[in-house]
Amino acid sequence: MTTRDEFTSELFMKGLKIREEVLGVDHVRKSLDSATDFSAPIQKFVTELCWGQIWSRPGLDRRTRSIINLSILSALNLPNEVRLHVRGALNNGLSQEEIMEILLQVAVYCGVPATLESTKVVVEVLEEVAAKAKQNAAP
Template sequence: MNELMGDGYVEKKDQNRNSFNDVIQDYSAEVCFGRVWAREDIDRKTRSIINLAILTALNRPAQLAHHVEGAISNGCTVAEIKEVLLQTAVYCGLPAAGEAFKVAEESLRAGGHLD
């Protein structure tokens, strides 16, 4: 999963694992990362772009922050991420895209991808 989501993702996820949330973490690992991300008909970069747009539309900032770092790990450039988020302004609305830009900027800055 670190390969898809960026360095430290698994370790951070494991730190939050407990007897209550273990079932959803197992589900995520098996279905999301084990089945869907492993499929070969579209590449990881494309999957990352789709996720950025969907998470913006659904207003899921915590997940978006993880997937911004994942998008970088999967070959997206900062410029491509910016364009994806701009595209969401048209179809998801300016408030959703504005929030996504803020979350993405924080994530990119924390990852050392922005000055």
């Protein structure tokens, strides 16, 4: 089993930095802090492989990777992952209009039901982000 002590490898730290920049420190820290003996190996794997090895590659920028992720996750109808990666896409500079275009593309090539589910999630996230921005702007 992976222990929390193994959350310090060079590859893990590289992935952690990218993961926090894209998904937000609060989300990532919550995921890692709530890792159990059972789930810690998955957190290590995801941080090292997805974020440390793949997201750090120079062949695609983060914006493009967000477009790909939203497309794939919507096509697979994985609303919890869509929710997470909408925030990442916004952090990586995608506009609401671009996210809508991604969903329309998914609808044509992967199906309307999955796109409708993703659209519900995107709307919720956009409302949450707007509410938080309004709250932060209030005196």
